[in-house]
Amino acid sequence: MREHESMIAPEYSTIGPIGTVIAQTLQAEGIDPAPLFSKAGIDVTGLSDPRVRMPADSFKKLLELIEETSSDPAIGLTIARFIHPTTFYSLGIAMYCSDTLGQYLDRFIKYYRVVTTNNRLEGKVDADGIYHLRAISSTNQTFPGSREDGIASFVTTILRLALHHELPLISVKLARPTPTGVEGLYEKFFRCSIEFNAEHTELAFQADMLEEELTSANPELAEMYEQLTIEYLDKIDRLDFPSRVTNELIRLLPTGVSAKEKVAEALNISTRTLYNKLEASGTTYRQVLDTTRQQLAEQYIHQGIPIYEIAYLIGFSDTANFSRAFKKWAGVSPMGYRNSILSETQD
Template sequence: MTGRQTNTMQRESFSVTARFAQALVDAIARQGGQVPEALRLGRTQEGRVDMARQEALWALFVEACPDDPLAALRLGTDLQAGHLDIVGMLLLSCDTLGDGLEVLTEYAPIIGDNAHFEVAVLADPVQLRYVPGYVLYQQQRVEATLGCVVSLARWMTSGRFRAREVLLAHAARTDAAAYEALLGCPVRFGQPVNAVCMDACELNHTLVQAGSSLQQHLRSLADGVLASLAQDGTSARVQQWVRAHPRWGKERIAEQLGMSGRHLNRKLALEGISFKGLREALLHDMALQALRDGQKIAAASEALGFCDENAFSRAFRRWTGQSPAQYQKTERK
């Protein structure tokens, strides 16, 4: 475990990214469950959701699907990179699956900071181990996490990834064949660890949206987010304001935080981030989401505060190497 992970695990309060929590809210609704107003997340909400609230959502999810022992596993296999916040973007920017595993072990606390991943290279196979620090609904949450890992690895490698087996520390919650049908590999229960096992050669698979230059930028941003988990970082609060008001500049956001623009720069610098870099990375993320949701290019440009569609297109090409129209065409395939 890295020093950063150790410090995170020693904290008394934990949280998860709002996007991951929203995936759980949506799953409860699909199962016909009702989420009380106090537990609902606004569609534009970003930042963190405290663990007590997240565990209350898990309770509602389990209650909503009493007759489906694999509901949590199905939830995990349905999760997409966007649900993992900036960690998902980082994963998509990696060159190979092996690089992706390194990113996951380092930055997973951004998704939920009371669990972590470890890579154990036991000659062959390689084990990606998941170590939860929570107790409530542990079986369901572990299954959702490992289901997400297997499904996302398969998607990022265009279907080439093949897990050798999945290990679960708990007993089977239903017939093992049902697990194997969902995961596409053998599953063993009552094991010493929770892990996805794979042949070492699987780490060499190239990923569908590799981009090393983007990864460097995202790593800088993700480092700041990790730092903010331990000290209620300024970057986390800036992210909330930028996402809610993408047209606002540094001075306007600094005013909302009760400081000057110069002071805001100094606070962000302590987390290794600049306001410009943070805002641009967030606009990039929001642009991708808007186009994936089917928004018109002109509407996305207007919503994100660009002076015109041409300026938006230039920025989008700088971020992705594609025009917005090319990206939407690729997404529809």
């Protein structure tokens, strides 16, 4: 059986105020941000609202446009100049009020989805007592190098802000190609050795730094803003949950599995919770299943995959059942849909 790439993906996103930071960066470079944001499909006027999220596709397009427009090959490093604790809504304040740098990073890693769901953070101490903070992509998309620069630079900047002094980095790894025409800019910013073309973007420093107490510590404020962060993520989860179900269905359908019990198991929740979460999102399991199957079927038909194989790939036991279901969804049989595509391409 051939492997087929699915173009359906979960709704990955980045918090709106990051867009404001990028707009400020562009303005400082003498670039009008409005046309670039417009071409990327992002409304620049509402980005200061943390309830606004920039979809991954639009964010990727924005970064591509910025790299094409800017004369600065390391513009991703410049973004960090405009980062401040409130950029990340309540999370930034909860972090800033943490007792130690370790607690600060624990909160950052745990609630990083506030910032973006395009990647996740992972922190580990190795046998030599070195702490590695790593950004791991959550999508199959390849983002421009400026994203990796931006991640590493803004994380370095907020750690320096928390400490109120230099963060002695041991090394920085960047999951991007080696840029040209930068002549030591990266080493100057991070003040350590840089490795390009890495598997993941990563900062490394001595683990004993985690014990350093923060002068901005305020346990009561930290707890209050952490609760606001939890409530914010609950809202995101309600909006994104159908996409998570879709993602599991895409993975399971080619194996012939579409049972709600298996999807719930993959999401580490009960079937009842699956139903309740979908209901809270304004949909049902059947609606998500049918929509996923229809979108995949249409995609595979466009790719020229045989109808019998499509039936298998989206979890039907035979072509007849698939054809009946597809006609119910699209108002036409799979062959009729394919013929209409061929007619359009010939016109």
